Amino acid sequence: MPITLPDMPYGKKALEPFISARTLEFHHGKHHKAYADNTNKLIDGTDLATTDLESIVKKAAGDPSKAGLFNNAAQVWNHTFYWNCMKPKGGGLPAGDVLQKINSDLGGYEKFVEGFKNAGITQFGSGWAWLILKDGRLEITKSANADTPLAYGSKPVLVADVWEHAYYLDYQNRRPDYLTTFIDKLINWDFVNSCLE
Numbered sequence: 568m569p570i571t572l573p574d575m576p577y578g579k580k581a582l583e584p585f586i587s588a589r590t591l592e593f594h595h596g597k598h599h600k601a602y603a604d605n606t607n608k609l610i611d612g613t614d615l616a617t618t619d620l621e622s623i624v625k626k627a628a629g630d631p632s633k634a635g636l637f638n639n640a641a642q643v644w645n646h647t648f649y650w651n652c653m654k655p656k657g658g659g660l661p662a663g664d665v666l667q668k669i670n671s672d673l674g675g676y677e678k679f680v681e682g683f684k685n686a687g688i689t690q691f692g693s694g695w696a697w698l699i700l701k702d703g704r705l706e707i708t709k710s711a712n713a714d715t716p717l718a719y720g721s722k723p724v725l726v727a728d729v730w731e732h733a734y735y736l737d738y739q740n741r742r743p744d745y746l747t748t749f750i751d752k753l754i755n756w757d758f759v760n761s762c763l764e
């Protein structure tokens with residue numbers, strides 16, 4: 568099978584009390600796994616069977632006949648990226664290159680917090696809030712369902728999953744509280760900085 572479900576970069580209890588082990592068990596063990604399994608079923612026996620995941624996402628993005636493959640493959644990529652965007656004792660004011668670029672491109676950390684949270688809150692239904700590098704500048708954006716800036720020539724550097732399955736067990740309908748906690752307590756800024764290199 569060419570597409571594998573990666574292990575998470577930390578244990579299932581590592582993000583408690585902010586994201587519970589129960590949420591991560593379902594989110595990684597059921598949701599993320601299902602996207603990987605479905606992707607493998609859809610590429611089995613096709614010319615994409617030995618193609619890497621990023622290339623599958625980009626190739627399927629512009630092809631309406633491959634919408635099902637795009638949805639599953641993009642969700643595999645998005646979730647792996649999302650796990651890396653969090654760590655225990657993360658969040659808060661970043662340092663390094665990302666802080667400099669947040670200051671120069673977004674108008675400062677408070678503007679980032681406001682804009683990123685707003686992107687997640689205003690994504691109607693399921694989707695993702697993103698910080699991306701586009702033409703060398705940081706931008707905040709959002710996407711619906713499985714959609715991903717990876718498919719359109721931007722470089723993702725941070726994402727928050729705002730599908731209900733990401734937060735409902737811990738926050739019920741309080742998506743703004745989940746996003747505030749994500750920003751204040753969970754973001755792995757070292758990973759974000761590594762994406763800027």
Ligand code: MN
Nearest residue numbers: 598728730733
């Ligand atoms: Mn998810």
